[in-house]
Amino acid sequence: MTVGDAVGTTQPRLAQAAIADDIGLLVAKLHAAGSVVNNRALADVDLRERSYSVLRLACSGLEPTQRELAEFLSLDPSQIVALVDGLEQRGLVEREQGRADRRQKIVRATAAGERIHAQAEAAVRASEREQLAALDDDEVATLRSLLRRALRS
Amino acid sequence: MTVGDAVGTTQPRLAQAAIADDIGLLVAKLHAAGSVVNNRALADVDLRERSYSVLRLACSGLEPTQRELAEFLSLDPSQIVALVDGLEQRGLVEREQGRADRRQKIVRATAAGERIHAQAEAAVRASEREQLAALDDDEVATLRSLLRRALRS
DNA sequence: ATGGATCATTGAAAATGTCAACGATTGTTT
DNA sequence: AAACAATCGTTGACATTTTCAATGATCCAT
Numbered sequence: 001m002t003v004g005d006a007v008g009t010t011q012p013r014l015a016q017a018a019i020a021d022d023i024g025l026l027v028a029k030l031h032a033a034g035s036v037v038n039n040r041a042l043a044d045v046d047l048r049e050r051s052y053s054v055l056r057l058a059c060s061g062l063e064p065t066q067r068e069l070a071e072f073l074s075l076d077p078s079q080i081v082a083l084v085d086g087l088e089q090r091g092l093v094e095r096e097q098g099r100a101d102r103r104q105k106i107v108r109a110t111a112a113g114e115r116i117h118a119q120a121e122a123a124v125r126a127s128e129r130e131q132l133a134a135l136d137d138d139e140v141a142t143l144r145s146l147l148r149r150a151l152r153s
Numbered sequence: 154m155t156v157g158d159a160v161g162t163t164q165p166r167l168a169q170a171a172i173a174d175d176i177g178l179l180v181a182k183l184h185a186a187g188s189v190v191n192n193r194a195l196a197d198v199d200l201r202e203r204s205y206s207v208l209r210l211a212c213s214g215l216e217p218t219q220r221e222l223a224e225f226l227s228l229d230p231s232q233i234v235a236l237v238d239g240l241e242q243r244g245l246v247e248r249e250q251g252r253a254d255r256r257q258k259i260v261r262a263t264a265a266g267e268r269i270h271a272q273a274e275a276a277v278r279a280s281e282r283e284q285l286a287a288l289d290d291d292e293v294a295t296l297r298s299l300l301r302r303a304l305r306s
Numbered sequence: 307a308t309g310g311a312t313c314a315t316t317g318a319a320a321a322t323g324t325c326a327a328c329g330a331t332t333g334t335t336t
Numbered sequence: 337a338a339a340c341a342a343t344c345g346t347t348g349a350c351a352t353t354t355t356c357a358a359t360g361a362t363c364c365a366t
Contacts, residue, residue: 014225017213019206022186023281023293025226026300028202031184031225033304034177048321049351053178066314072167073178074185081315087355095314103362128176134302137242137251141175143303146296149287151186220344229324234346248345251331256331288341 034131041127046090048073054083054118058093058109059117063146094115105110187284194280198273199243203228205273207236211246211262212270218257245269 018023038049047055053073057064066084070077086105087093091111098104109117132140172178191202200208206226209216215266221236237260240246245266251257262270285293 012221012225014210014213014215014217014221017210017215019209019213020301021297022277023285023297023300024191025206026297026304027180027184027187029227029304030300031180034180038177048352049177049181053172055171057167057170060167061171062167062170064167067166067226067312068167072165074182075282076313078316078355079353098313101313101363104316119248122174124177131306132176132303132304136300139299139302142295143299144174144176144179146288146292146299147176147183148173149292150285151179151182153284153287203322218344228322230345231324231347232322251344254332254344257365258345 018092034128037127037131038124039121044123046140047116047118047120050079051083051087051126052117054080054107055087055109055117056093057112058087058107060115063106063108065098065106069103069107087113166283173287187281190280190284191277194276195273196270198271200273202233203265204236204240205270205277207233207260208240208262208266208270210259211240216259218251220257222260238293240266242300252294 012113014020037051038052042048042052051071054069057069064072066080067077069075069084070080075083084093084095084105091110093107093109095105096108098106101112106130132143135143167173187220188202191205195201196204203226207222210222210225217225219233220230222228222237223233226233228236237246237248239272241248246262248258249261251259285296288296
């Protein structure tokens with residue numbers, strides 16, 4: 001306790017522990033903190049991180065199927081059902097029967113969905129920039145690149 | 154399902170979407186994948202990611218109080234109670250009344266706890282290395298550093 | 307045309323997250 | 337010393353998220 005503690009941020013005593021270097025823990029903490037910040041930013045448009053991600057992909061023009069959404073977002077297909085249900089009931093997205101395969105459903109944003117998405121995207125972008133304020137642009141780019149590569153294993 | 158299973162992962166079509174660059178999403182995916190892999194690795198010693206983190210800090214010699222554990226792990230104090238309960242019932246940690254403040258409880262590992270922790274640590278270390286196989290040692294260090302700095306905000 | 311695989315969906319069970327209280331204890335104010 | 341607010345661990349209630357098995361509809365390969 002004698003030396004290093006700067007004024008404002010009371011560095012927790014446990015930061016000395018070896019576990020403080022675990023990538024897994026760091027990712028978990030950043031995820032937890034980021035979720036809180038993002039969900040708060042999205043509360044204005046009555047979205048959560050998850051539904052925002054789905055809406056965002058529905059706006060992408062890529063015509064994702066629910067299965068693709070599940071795989072891409074690392075969620076169980078049944079969770080996608082619930083998320084799309086919620087968005088559909090609010091008229092932000094609609095399900096369309098797949099043309100090649102009638103089993104699958106394509107999720108596409110409505111005009112209202114696009115409007116909400118534009119608002120949400122701005123809010124999320126701002127909150128993300130705030131959360132990563134400690135890093136400059138190059139570092140953010142490096143972080144993004146490392147995360148993306150780590151995910152291809 | 155999940156992200157973790159590595160083999161023939163055909164690059165999802167949705168990777169083109171702008172959302173694929175969202176730091177928030179990348180962190181969420183890495184966290185999801187990492188949790189699955191870690192929990193699978195810890196199943197041998199009948200621990201989960203959470204209880205492992207607590208046990209690990211209990212082994213650190215820093216004599217953490219439950220409140221410190223909560224703050225450091227970004228968990229609600231009531232969750233720490235449950236986690237410590239589980240570990241205590243298995244004889245891996247014990248609660249000791251704080252010396253300076255009799256309200257607080259210090260969580261300390263038993264000899265059995267240290268043994269389990271040694272096993273668990275090796276397993277987690279191996280699975281983490283496997284998960285980050287796409288990065289070399291320098292890159293892992295960079296990632297660690299960026300994550301740590303991003304968390305001080 | 308039959309059988310096996312895949313898709314969205316449902317429902318149940320477990321795990322996690324959030325929040326408000328409570329007794330015991332501490333520190334502070336009078 | 338007495339009264340007061342604040343903190344710690346704990347309990348309990350509740351919502352959300354995760355995980356998994358099953359089902360009907362549809363596709364694909366034999």
